[in-house]
Amino acid sequence: MSSSFALAARYGDFQLDARAAWDAPATALFGASGSGKSTLLEALAGLRPEVRGEIVLGGRRVDGLPSRTRRVGWVPQDAALFPHLSVRGQLEFARRAAASRAGRERARGDALERAVEVLGLQPLLARRAAALSGGERQRVAVARALASDPDVLLLDEPLAAVDRPLRARIVPFLAALPRATGVPMLMVTHDPHEVAALAEHVLVLEAGRIVAQGAPRDVFASAEVLGALEALGAENLLDVVAEGPPDGGALTLRTARGCRLVMAATPGFPLPARVAVRAEDILLAVDPPGRISAQNVLAGRVAMLQPLGAHVLVRIEAGGEEWVAKVTGRAAAALGLQPGATVHLVIKAHAVRALG
Amino acid sequence: MDGATLLDILGLTLKVGLVSTLALLVPGTALGWLLARREFPGRTLLRVLVTLPMVLPPVAVGLLLLRLLSTRAASGRLAESLLGGPVLLTWKAAALASAVMSLPLLVLGAEQAFAGVPRRLEHVAATLGASRWRVFARVTLPLAARGLLHGSLFAFARSLGEFGATTVVAGNIPGRTETLALGIYARIHQFQDEQALLLAGVSLVLALASTWAAEVWLRRRAR
Numbered sequence: 001m002s003s004s005f006a007l008a009a010r011y012g013d014f015q016l017d018a019r020a021a022w023d024a025p026a027t028a029l030f031g032a033s034g035s036g037k038s039t040l041l042e043a044l045a046g047l048r049p050e051v052r053g054e055i056v057l058g059g060r061r062v063d064g065l066p067s068r069t070r071r072v073g074w075v076p077q078d079a080a081l082f083p084h085l086s087v088r089g090q091l092e093f094a095r096r097a098a099a100s101r102a103g104r105e106r107a108r109g110d111a112l113e114r115a116v117e118v119l120g121l122q123p124l125l126a127r128r129a130a131a132l133s134g135g136e137r138q139r140v141a142v143a144r145a146l147a148s149d150p151d152v153l154l155l156d157e158p159l160a161a162v163d164r165p166l167r168a169r170i171v172p173f174l175a176a177l178p179r180a181t182g183v184p185m186l187m188v189t190h191d192p193h194e195v196a197a198l199a200e201h202v203l204v205l206e207a208g209r210i211v212a213q214g215a216p217r218d219v220f221a222s223a224e225v226l227g228a229l230e231a232l233g234a235e236n237l238l239d240v241v242a243e244g245p246p247d248g249g250a251l252t253l254r255t256a257r258g259c260r261l262v263m264a265a266t267p268g269f270p271l272p273a274r275v276a277v278r279a280e281d282i283l284l285a286v287d288p289p290g291r292i293s294a295q296n297v298l299a300g301r302v303a304m305l306q307p308l309g310a311h312v313l314v315r316i317e318a319g320g321e322e323w324v325a326k327v328t329g330r331a332a333a334a335l336g337l338q339p340g341a342t343v344h345l346v347i348k349a350h351a352v353r354a355l356g
Numbered sequence: 357m358d359g360a361t362l363l364d365i366l367g368l369t370l371k372v373g374l375v376s377t378l379a380l381l382v383p384g385t386a387l388g389w390l391l392a393r394r395e396f397p398g399r400t401l402l403r404v405l406v407t408l409p410m411v412l413p414p415v416a417v418g419l420l421l422l423r424l425l426s427t428r429a430a431s432g433r434l435a436e437s438l439l440g441g442p443v444l445l446t447w448k449a450a451a452l453a454s455a456v457m458s459l460p461l462l463v464l465g466a467e468q469a470f471a472g473v474p475r476r477l478e479h480v481a482a483t484l485g486a487s488r489w490r491v492f493a494r495v496t497l498p499l500a501a502r503g504l505l506h507g508s509l510f511a512f513a514r515s516l517g518e519f520g521a522t523t524v525v526a527g528n529i530p531g532r533t534e535t536l537a538l539g540i541y542a543r544i545h546q547f548q549d550e551q552a553l554l555l556a557g558v559s560l561v562l563a564l565a566s567t568w569a570a571e572v573w574l575r576r577r578a579r
Contacts, residue, residue, distance in 0.1 A: 046483070047479050047483075067479065068483070068485055068486065068487065073483070074479075080477055080479075082495060093494060094484045098485040100485060100490065101486075101487070144484070148484040
């Protein structure tokens with residue numbers, strides 16, 4: 001059963017204008033934080049009346065319907081279990097609530113039992129929400145959603161509240177869901193590894209727009225998505241050796257490719273072997289800057305420009321290294337940045353951070 | 357003061373307190389929910405009106421009630437027909453005065469209680485298919501129960517001590533409208549300090565007992 005949406009809303013400076021259509025048992029809605037993923041998911045669940053547009057879920061048009069009759073199994077990031085009910089109580093609540101809503105004949109009367117089985121909840125049924133671990137809470141929340149016999153599961157970062165070592169234990173449950181239950185799922189995530197592990201189809205959301213979609217393997221190879229990936233942590237990582245002891249609070253480093261870099265020295269700390277510079281901490285100048293406090297000025301050549309929402313990632317070759325700088329679209333236009341153009345990277349000594 | 361008189365006073369005080377609190381429970385909870393969960397024009401005005409009895413001198417509230425309950429006013433005649441007989445100078449007037457005076461405590465307590473229930477849980481319940489009423493009865497209300505009980509307890513305690521408004525509309529007729537607070541005041545005036553102290557002690561025991569009972573009940577529920 002195919003699903004689609006075409007939605008728009010405005011929140012101050014942020015504009016949501018997203019459209020996509022998909023028909024896969026397991027779909028990921030992928031994007032960096034602040035890209036509007038959760039808002040979009042909540043709009044699908046009918047919890048964002050200010051978001052306007054068309055929504056089709058599992059072949060059924062649902063915009064204009066209240067949350068109650070959309071038949072969505074929405075699982076918010078924090079699981080949102082009812083604190084006054086046991087695990088069994090949560091599931092029974094969902095079953096009764098779903099049975100009470102008007103709608104088509106019920107096809108899956110055993111939704112609750114199946115959810116308990118698929119998510120392995122039998123030993124937990126008598127427990128209260130407060131007595132569950134993070135991973136257990138997520139499983140209960142998913143089972144509760146399934147017990148309401150939904151047309152589609154909407155999972156908001158199902159692994160975000162789960163401690164990293166425990167994630168490996170909940171991933172198999174999630175991966176098995178669409179096949180075991182027959183309920184397609186749309187899962188919000190900012191982790192490309194989760195997309196690869198759990199989804200057959202991925203929608204890439206960036207600054208309120210769907211910029212790419214398709215099979216994860218194809219999508220993650222495309223340039224637009226590279227931008228979204230970079231935005232999660234566009235860092236310049238460099239292996240370095242110190243050229244001597246700190247002098248006047250500054251430590252001179254040499255990268256593996258021979259680029260000389262000055263960083264602010266922290267007294268008492270060991271000399272770094274690896275440093276990082278954030279893409280947004282790099283200043284670009286077309287003309288060589290004159291007298292300036294920044295300790296690093298590197299002449300280089302623009303290799304590539306990647307638009308990233310309202311910003312631009314500029315890839316630069318300078319001092320034998322490849323650099324990524326992040327500037328606003330306006331700055332890129334004002335400087336007339338083009339591939340092949342000469343630029344000067346300006347990096348404060350304090351923007352060079354030791355990693356180890 | 358013999359034992360029968362003391363029992364009369366105690367019984368009447370409890371009756372007035374329970375009746376006024378129970379009568380407030382549904383409208384007060386509804387008002388609290390409205391203030392916590394709904395945006396509507398006049399919400400601030402409603403909140404101001406609800407808190408008015410808390411900031412006005414109780415005697416002034418009593419005076420207003422006296423005017424409203426007077427059989428010369430239409431509201432007074434309506435009250436008589438609704439409550440089945442004369443209201444002024446009866447225990448009904450005392451209960452009404454108590455209810456008005458403790459309304460703010462119950463409503464503001466209920467508002468706090470409802471405001472403390474995460475919207476997210478109500479949203480989840482709605483997506484699961486629950487009707488508004490089911491969401492309220494099975495999610496919102498149980499999660500607000502503790503705060504509601506505290507609000508009711510405060511309202512009850514307030515009515516046990518209500519004096520200013522009650523004395524205006526109910527007078528202080530021994531055996532008919534004499535509550536603990538009125539009884540204490542009357543005995544101070546009659547230089548019966550020991551009896552006044554005895555009644556004050558009874559008030560203290562009553563207040564402690566009701567607070568303690570509520571705590572026990574809440575703790576049992578939390579398990």
